[in-house]
Amino acid sequence: MLVSRPFAAGFSVICGGYILMSCSLQYWFYAGQQGTVAEWKVQPDKKGGAGSAAYSLWLPLISRLPATHDASGCIIDCAQSKVRAKDHWLLSSINLVMASSFAGSVAHLCVRERTRMVFSLKDAGGMVGLLGWTGAAFAIHNIAEYYWHRLMHHRFFYARAHKLHHFYKSPEPFDDLYMHPVEAVGYYLILYSPPFTVPIHALGFALYMTVMGLCGVLDHAGVRMRVPGLYNTEDHDLHHSKFEVNYAFPHPLMDILHGTFSGTCMGISFPYPPRKTWFSLRGPVSGGQETGR
Numbered sequence: 157m158l159v160s161r162p163f164a165a166g167f168s169v170i171c172g173g174y175i176l177m178s179c180s181l182q183y184w185f186y187a188g189q190q191g192t193v194a195e196w197k198v199q200p201d202k203k204g205g206a207g208s209a210a211y212s213l214w215l216p217l218i219s220r221l222p223a224t225h226d227a228s229g230c231i232i233d234c235a236q237s238k239v240r241a242k243d244h245w246l247l248s249s250i251n252l253v254m255a256s257s258f259a260g261s262v263a264h265l266c267v268r269e270r271t272r273m274v275f276s277l278k279d280a281g282g283m284v285g286l287l288g289w290t291g292a293a294f295a296i297h298n299i300a301e302y303y304w305h306r307l308m309h310h311r312f313f314y315a316r317a318h319k320l321h322h323f324y325k326s327p328e329p330f331d332d333l334y335m336h337p338v339e340a341v342g343y344y345l346i347l348y349s350p351p352f353t354v355p356i357h358a359l360g361f362a363l364y365m366t367v368m369g370l371c372g373v374l375d376h377a378g379v380r381m382r383v384p385g386l387y388n389t390e391d392h393d394l395h396h397s398k399f400e401v402n403y404a405f406p407h408p409l410m411d412i413l414h415g416t417f418s419g420t421c422m423g424i425s426f427p428y429p430p431r432k433t434w435f436s437l438r439g440p441v442s443g444g445q446e447t448g449r
Contacts, residue, residue, distance in 0.1 A: 166263030
């Protein structure tokens with residue numbers, strides 16, 4: 157076989173799961189609830205995707221939503237004012253294939269016992285170990301992802317890579333994968349690192365990947381959803397419109413510690429612009445507003 161079964165399984169779960177979830181959000185909200193945009197959309201004044209294009213199916217490297225182009229060459233999805241970057245579908249397809257390939261490779265290595273992943277409760281250290289190492293995986297990801305994201309907002313990296321992702325000031329389904337491939341590789345290395353860094357149980361890793369996958373798509377869906385005290389889609393949506401706040405994912409703790417959080421957590425409101433803390437980082441980061449979609 158050209159590829160192993162674990163690779164094919166990992167690749168298919170990530171690729172198929174992403175398309176299924178994004179299409180489901182697109183159809184349920186942007187197609188099925190166009191008349192109640194103000195009730196569910198984070199930025200209801202920007203409802204570009206809620207038109208005939210919302211009924212279209214996107215497959216990586218094969219199709220794209222029906223579109224026309226504006227004077228600058230950007231793609232405008234039919235029936236509404238949703239403007240997409242002219243290279244959106246190419247970069248999104250490349251990044252989805254990369255993410256799925258990472259998943260397939262990790263699945264292959266785990267099954268071949270070339271990682272620290274364990275498959276029995278005993279090897280995991282019992283239920284305490286299973287829960288503990290799963291929690292550690294979430295913590296490692298939250299910390300590493302925060303600093304990687306902050307690095308992407310340094311002027312040098314923002315201008316050369318991360319600015320692509322911020323083309324969308326009000327992200328909607330399928331906008332999350334529009335980023336520079338080099339930046340994407342960094343995120344995928346962090347995302348798939350737990351089996352190589354901690355003795356995480358297979359079930360714990362499955363839970364971790366499910367949560368991260370769901371939150372990653374929901375963060376860029378433009379739809380109001382939250383788990384009180386833990387997660388709120390409005391946090392990252394604000395990051396796309398304000399730039400210098402809410403870098404953390406999926407929990408805002410790192411933002412709160414570094415004085416970069418704006419929003420509400422555990423009933424406590426954090427104003428915009430946020431206040432500095434003892435853990436606030438120094439140094440140049442991207443700032444100011446840009447003209448965008």
